[in-house]
Amino acid sequence: MLDIKKIRNFSIIAHIDHGKSTLADRLIQSTNTVAERDMKEQILDSMDIERERGITIKANTVRLTYTDSKNEEYILNLIDTPGHVDFAYEVSRSMHAVEGSLLVVDASQGVEAQTLANVYTAIEADHEIIPILNKIDLPAADVARVKTQIEDVIGIDASEAINISAKTGEGISKVFEEIVSKLPCPEGSSKSPLKASLVDSWYDAYLGVVVLVRIHDGILQKGDKIKLMQTNANYSVDKLAVLKPDMVDINQLGPGEIGVFTASIKQVRDTRVGDTITHLHKGCTEPLEGYEPSQPVVFCGLFPVDSSEFEALREAIDKLAVNDSSFSYEMESSAALGFGFRCGFLGLLHLEVIRDRIEREYNINLITTAPSVIYQVSKTDNEILEIHNPADLPEAVKINHIKEPRIKATILVPDNFLGEVLKLCQDRRGIQLDLTYVGSRAMVVYDLPLNEVVFDFYDRLKSVTKGYASFDYEISKYVQDNLVKMQILVNDEPVDALSIIVHRDRAEMRGRSMCEKLKELIPQHLFKIPIQASLGGRIIARETISALRKDVTAKCYGGDITRKRKLLDKQKAGKKRMRQFGRVEIPQEAFINALKIKE
Amino acid sequence: MNNISIYLHWPFCESKCPYCDFNSHVREKVVQEDWLQGYLKNIRLWVSIFQNPKIKTIYFGGGTPSLMEPNIVSDLLEGLYKYYSISNNIEISLEANPSSVEIKKFRDYASAGINRISIGVQSFVDKDLRLLGRRHNSKEALSAVEIGKNIFENLSFDLIYGRQFQSLLDWEKELQFAISLRSQHLSLYQLTVENNTAFGKLFDKGKLKGLPCDELSRKLFMTTNDICYSHGYKPYEISNFALDKQECKHNVNYWKCGNFLGIGPGAHGRYQFNQKRFSYENIKNPETWLNKSFNEDLAINIKKRMSDLDHFEEFVIMGLRLSEGLSLSKMHKNFGKRFDEKILQELIRLGFIEIASNQLKVLQKGKVLLNYITKQLLT
Ligand SMILES: Nc1nc2c(ncn2[C@@H]2O[C@H](COP(=O)(O)OP(=O)(O)OP(=O)(O)O)[C@@H](O)[C@H]2O)c(=O)[nH]1
Ligand SMILES: C[S@@+](CC[C@H](N)C(=O)[O-])C[C@H]1O[C@@H](n2cnc3c(N)ncnc32)[C@H](O)[C@@H]1O
Ligand code: SF4
Ligand SMILES: [Mg+2]
Numbered sequence: 001m002l003d004i005k006k007i008r009n010f011s012i013i014a015h016i017d018h019g020k021s022t023l024a025d026r027l028i029q030s031t032n033t034v035a036e037r038d039m040k041e042q043i044l045d046s047m048d049i050e051r052e053r054g055i056t057i058k059a060n061t062v063r064l065t066y067t068d069s070k071n072e073e074y075i076l077n078l079i080d081t082p083g084h085v086d087f088a089y090e091v092s093r094s095m096h097a098v099e100g101s102l103l104v105v106d107a108s109q110g111v112e113a114q115t116l117a118n119v120y121t122a123i124e125a126d127h128e129i130i131p132i133l134n135k136i137d138l139p140a141a142d143v144a145r146v147k148t149q150i151e152d153v154i155g156i157d158a159s160e161a162i163n164i165s166a167k168t169g170e171g172i173s174k175v176f177e178e179i180v181s182k183l184p185c186p187e188g189s190s191k192s193p194l195k196a197s198l199v200d201s202w203y204d205a206y207l208g209v210v211v212l213v214r215i216h217d218g219i220l221q222k223g224d225k226i227k228l229m230q231t232n233a234n235y236s237v238d239k240l241a242v243l244k245p246d247m248v249d250i251n252q253l254g255p256g257e258i259g260v261f262t263a264s265i266k267q268v269r270d271t272r273v274g275d276t277i278t279h280l281h282k283g284c285t286e287p288l289e290g291y292e293p294s295q296p297v298v299f300c301g302l303f304p305v306d307s308s309e310f311e312a313l314r315e316a317i318d319k320l321a322v323n324d325s326s327f328s329y330e331m332e333s334s335a336a337l338g339f340g341f342r343c344g345f346l347g348l349l350h351l352e353v354i355r356d357r358i359e360r361e362y363n364i365n366l367i368t369t370a371p372s373v374i375y376q377v378s379k380t381d382n383e384i385l386e387i388h389n390p391a392d393l394p395e396a397v398k399i400n401h402i403k404e405p406r407i408k409a410t411i412l413v414p415d416n417f418l419g420e421v422l423k424l425c426q427d428r429r430g431i432q433l434d435l436t437y438v439g440s441r442a443m444v445v446y447d448l449p450l451n452e453v454v455f456d457f458y459d460r461l462k463s464v465t466k467g468y469a470s471f472d473y474e475i476s477k478y479v480q481d482n483l484v485k486m487q488i489l490v491n492d493e494p495v496d497a498l499s500i501i502v503h504r505d506r507a508e509m510r511g512r513s514m515c516e517k518l519k520e521l522i523p524q525h526l527f528k529i530p531i532q533a534s535l536g537g538r539i540i541a542r543e544t545i546s547a548l549r550k551d552v553t554a555k556c557y558g559g560d561i562t563r564k565r566k567l568l569d570k571q572k573a574g575k576k577r578m579r580q581f582g583r584v585e586i587p588q589e590a591f592i593n594a595l596k597i598k599e
Numbered sequence: 600m601n602n603i604s605i606y607l608h609w610p611f612c613e614s615k616c617p618y619c620d621f622n623s624h625v626r627e628k629v630v631q632e633d634w635l636q637g638y639l640k641n642i643r644l645w646v647s648i649f650q651n652p653k654i655k656t657i658y659f660g661g662g663t664p665s666l667m668e669p670n671i672v673s674d675l676l677e678g679l680y681k682y683y684s685i686s687n688n689i690e691i692s693l694e695a696n697p698s699s700v701e702i703k704k705f706r707d708y709a710s711a712g713i714n715r716i717s718i719g720v721q722s723f724v725d726k727d728l729r730l731l732g733r734r735h736n737s738k739e740a741l742s743a744v745e746i747g748k749n750i751f752e753n754l755s756f757d758l759i760y761g762r763q764f765q766s767l768l769d770w771e772k773e774l775q776f777a778i779s780l781r782s783q784h785l786s787l788y789q790l791t792v793e794n795n796t797a798f799g800k801l802f803d804k805g806k807l808k809g810l811p812c813d814e815l816s817r818k819l820f821m822t823t824n825d826i827c828y829s830h831g832y833k834p835y836e837i838s839n840f841a842l843d844k845q846e847c848k849h850n851v852n853y854w855k856c857g858n859f860l861g862i863g864p865g866a867h868g869r870y871q872f873n874q875k876r877f878s879y880e881n882i883k884n885p886e887t888w889l890n891k892s893f894n895e896d897l898a899i900n901i902k903k904r905m906s907d908l909d910h911f912e913e914f915v916i917m918g919l920r921l922s923e924g925l926s927l928s929k930m931h932k933n934f935g936k937r938f939d940e941k942i943l944q945e946l947i948r949l950g951f952i953e954i955a956s957n958q959l960k961v962l963q964k965g966k967v968l969l970n971y972i973t974k975q976l977l978t
Contacts, residue, residue, distance in 0.1 A: 568978075
């Protein structure tokens with residue numbers, strides 16, 4: 001049995017790209033957890049999409065064995081978390097499994113919006129926080145300034161912050177020392193009945209559903225009969241392991257430990273994050289305090305391009321949902337697109353990631369319809385509907401009013417870009433709530449409609465501030481406004497998958513922008529294609545895609561043919577991703593990209 | 600395999616033209632003797648693979664092969680003759696740039712065995728030659744053509760049209776003039792803005808001004824075909840025009856998916872061996888290519904057995920470029936494939952193609968949309 005006093009559990013938190021995963025690499029490397037030859041950068045970012053985009057999407061746990069200078073051995077469980085807003089939920093649930101957080105701040109950038117948001121979550125979770133200033137190898141690193149900033153903005157003591165470079169390894173030994181000396185050990189009793197929390201679960205092609213647990217009390221052993229308290233489902237544990245980061249089998253897990261098990265779980269819906277796991281017999285009676293799964297805020301339809309792949313899509317979505325409790329779905333059917341699913345996400349990046357994973361890991365081509373937030377529609381007969389599909393909107397005469405969700409957005413930005421940021425927020429129907437300064441950085445708080453933020457606000461913000469602003473938000477309230485449904489007609493036929501709900505005052509601008517975008521996104525055909533935006537039958541914007549008049553390669557000799565074939569292969573792949581609407585073929589990317597506003 | 604074409608790639612130029620994405624490089628000094636040895640080594644190694652091939656055509660392409668010393672060309676040809684048998688009416692072409700230095704070598708090339716010259720005129724308008732970044736002027740271009748005509752039994756020259764600020768009328772006049780020179784052959788390429796060229800970069804920044812719109816581009820293409828046709832230059836391929844029976848045999852072999860060996864940096868090859876078709880590509884970088892050749896190795900990068908589908912698609916992509924069209928019965932016999940009847944009917948209805956005695960021909964109205972048609976037929 002492990003001595004609980006020799007266990008330390010912590011998460012690594014930071015703003016996006018401040019170096020969490022790189023720090024995890026160094027901790028893994030210094031403890032020889034992974035053989036040198038198997039080591040690679042951001043080793044925990046194991047999904048293709050994570051490696052491609054260079055960001056962490058899923059929180060990842062690793063168990064390290066650390067020996068200190070007095071030759072004492074400690075078990076450290078670290079959880080590397082994602083930095084992007086859309087995955088904030090991964091951070092908060094990880095925090096429930098551990099007692100402390102390493103707060104990483106890029107010393108060349110300073111405190112950013114997710115630094116703040118994550119620190120607050122850590123404080124709420126009663127975490128001991130160790131501030132770490134990273135990237136001190138960079139010439140732009142300004143340790144003194146960033147320390148003051150941490151104290152001024154976050155209000156935590158940064159005088160003892162550790163200065164490190166996760167890249168070169170400088171300062172890492174100090175990180176270990178403080179993990180051991182400053183973080184509390186977990187609490188719990190091996191004598192009490194088993195009480196474990198379900199931290200995460202995912203689908204593994206070989207093992208089926210894998211469950212990540214944190215033991216609070218009692219002991220979990222291989223072969224144990226267990227019960228998931230919320231769902232009352234029973235299983236017996238087939239395999240018990242710790243993550244290093246690959247699974248290494250273990251016989252038992254005691255209080256304070258984190259590990260995974262499999263138990264031939266078929267019902268993926270049985271594994272609810274936050275649930276309490278105990279023994280079937282002589283189990284605990286009081287579950288741990290659960291935590292609310294975060295609610296999806298952006299919805300869209302996912303349809304297979306090839307309608308015969310509907311069942312395959314269902315299976316893929318089922319499996320992904322195990323891995324991602326913040327993703328919701330239900331079946332949907334559409335006249336133009338056939339059967340598919342209406343899915344809910346935490347944000348647009350989350351949506352793109354799930355879509356990419358379905359396409360890649362399950363090899364299904366998808367059409368994604370225009371994303372929407374949830375509107376509350378009050379009908380004239382007093383019925384209230386929650387609508388996130390413009391196609392479900394009742395006739396205009398039956399609508400009394402529509403409410404939309406608004407958010408409280410916090411933006412940190414260097415003073416010289418403040419004007420741009422204010423303008424952007426103002427253009428998106430924002431109401432300024434607060435504006436304060438931290439040195440030369442402004443912190444603005446805005447009340448904004450979620451539907452103006454969901455699609456491309458973050459991209460725009462990055463581009464108008466050259467990447468210097470950071471942004472975080474939380475949903476605040478529903479507010480009534482002048483909202484209408486806008487339809488898009490392609491070659492004179494309405495395309496439902498492109499219709500959106502929009503503010504009356506913004507309709508013309510959005511309509512124009514969508515028509516312009518679609519003009520770029522839809523390939524030329526042999527005939528002219530009008531693209532129009534309409535509000536209740538009235539055309540408010542129009543573009544025309546001219547007919548294809550010339551398309552021939554001038555030179556094609558022995559060496560050119562290879563290139564020409566590659567082009568053809570690309571076109572073939574592209575064709576697979578097109579959907580026919582009337583006489584027009586629309587590429588599937590068009591549905592989302594059309595919404596990204598040109599400004 | 601008995602009939603074969605040989606392509607030799609000379610990868611060097613005096614300067615890099617802003618529109619050019621060929622494998623061409625500017626080097627201060629090129630030791631031509633070393634290169635000769637490099638080519639010869641590759642030739643010898645290929646010989647060990649094929650028994651008794653007969654060479655139908657040889658093509659010196661580039662880059663600027665007219666920078667080669669005539670004795671190098673001559674030694675190279677000698678080297679080839681040592682191992683391969685030569686067909687009686689062999690065609691041996693060389694691409695030449697029309698600078699005065701190069702014109703002086705024409706006679707020696709002819710003595711070395713070159714019997715067809717292809718001159719990179721590009722334009723007869725000085726202002727446009729400057730826009731194209733060429734080193735020669737129109738006078739040199741004209742004298743290259745005239746001198747070349749007296750020396751070689753077969754002369755072709757290249758023009759690029761659809762240039763910046765070029766009107767339909769400008770081009771018609773220039774083309775009429777080109778035709779009046781009565782060369783055996785003309786290659787008339789519509790300017791293509793390629794990625795990774797200076798033009799490509801300017802274009803992406805929106806700084807390449809005065810290019811024709813699609814509509815003008817279409818008219819330029821149509822007019823080019825019409826004018827050439829009415830003056831006896833048969834548009835036998837998308838960008839190639841020839842007086843009666845003066846088609847470039849070497850290039851026709853590409854379009855008919857024949858066998859060809861490519862030798863030199865970046866050169867491609869295709870050949871049939873034991874009923875299987877192979878494709879390969881030489882190492883692109885000149886120095887790496889040469890080094891590898893010196894190590895008694897074939898300086899190739901990728902060589903692979905082509906799938907039947909790859910072979911079929913090449914057969915179609917290339918074959919449709921020729922005015923004589925594609926034999927549907929041969930296609931069915933060799934590849935077991937037929938085109939989708941609905942798509943064929945639609946293309947016929949649109950006046951893009953015609954099918955007569957099992958030969959599919961792309962008509963002029965279709966040629967200008969050839970990529971579209973190919974895509975329809977193959978996807
Ligand atoms: N120069 C320097 N670069 C670093 C250091 N630490 C991380 N980086 C670089 O910063 C970038 C982001 O690092 P990650 O470790 O992926 O950051 P992250 O915080 O895990 O990012 P997300 O998971 O996407 O939020 C990478 O290009 C790293 O190589 C450092 O100490 N010095
Ligand atoms: C192999 S190249 C060059 C031969 C020789 N070095 C020269 O430039 O004169 C053959 C021909 O392709 C044509 N060409 C090259 N790049 C082109 C482009 N981007 N668009 C259209 N034609 C092009 C030119 O007419 C050129 O003469
Ligand atoms: S001379 Fe010919 S091959 Fe050389 S750079 Fe110019 S176009 Fe290209
Ligand atoms: Mg990361």
